[in-house]
Amino acid sequence: xxxxxxxxxxxxxxxxxxxxxxxxxxxxxxxxxxxxxxxxxxxxxxxxxxxxxxxxxxxxxxxxxxxxxxxxxxxxxxxxxxxxxxxxxxxxxxxxxxxxxxxxxxxxxxxxxxxxxxxxxxxxxxxxxxxxxxxxxxxxxxxxxxxxxxxxxxxxxxxxxxxxx
Numbered sequence: 001x002x003x004x005x006x007x008x009x010x011x012x013x014x015x016x017x018x019x020x021x022x023x024x025x026x027x028x029x030x031x032x033x034x035x036x037x038x039x040x041x042x043x044x045x046x047x048x049x050x051x052x053x054x055x056x057x058x059x060x061x062x063x064x065x066x067x068x069x070x071x072x073x074x075x076x077x078x079x080x081x082x083x084x085x086x087x088x089x090x091x092x093x094x095x096x097x098x099x100x101x102x103x104x105x106x107x108x109x110x111x112x113x114x115x116x117x118x119x120x121x122x123x124x125x126x127x128x129x130x131x132x133x134x135x136x137x138x139x140x141x142x143x144x145x146x147x148x149x150x151x152x153x154x155x156x157x158x159x160x161x162x163x164x165x
Contacts, residue, residue, distance in 0.1 A: 009042045015111070018065055022084045024131045032125045039117035043110050051088075051102040051110070058091025058098045059115045061132075067108025071100045080105065089132055092118045 010018070015037045019025040025033060043062075045051060051062065054073055062069075064085050071079045071087055078100055081087055087102060092115050122129045 012037055015040055018111070019063070022063055022086065024063070024086055024135055028127055028131060032121075032127050035121050035125055036113070036128065039113055039121060041112040041114070043112050045104040045108045045110070047104055047107055049104045049108075051104065051108075052098050054099065054101045055097045057095055058088060059095055061089045061092050061113045061118070062087050062102075063111040063113070065109045065111060067110075068105040069108060069110075070103045070105050072103065073100050086135060089135060091115060092132060 016030075016033050019028070019033055019036060025036065028036075040063075045067070047067075051069065052058065064081055064083055064087075066083055069081045069085075069087065070077055071081060079087075088098075090096075091098070092113070095115065118128070
């Protein structure tokens with residue numbers, strides 16, 4: 001697995017521009033982005049690498065700059081994530097075991113933010129916390145819609161089963 005922790009791969013300005021292109025940070029003030037850029041770690045992963053496994057204790061969030069990452073549990077895929085997507089954000093709030101595995105599908109460059117660094121920034125810059133909470137709320141709403149859809153499909157299947165037998 002090829003990884004790099006060097007923060008010198010991108011200039012300060014380049015990192016800031018990349019952050020502005022993500023949903024999470026697109027409306028964040030420049031002064032807040034300045035603080036966030038200073039806590040980013042750059043990591044490279046090759047296709048086939050595992051960034052983290054389900055069950056690992058989480059303590060960091062990832063922002064995809066390039067490549068693709070599959071979030072999954074065994075053969076079940078929850079999401080295929082690409083440039084600008086964020087994953088692992090739950091671990092910023094709760095250092096519980098990871099709920100899924102993150103596997104690189106295409107060579108990937110990500111920015112990593114650790115829980116410790118995130119808390120330091122969030123305590124000074126509440127806008128950062130608001131952005132993360134917005135992402136979490138959107139994902140929760142999406143999961144709720146998915147559950148409602150599944151409930152409807154299961155009800156339909158039971159009614160067909162009942163009609164047959």
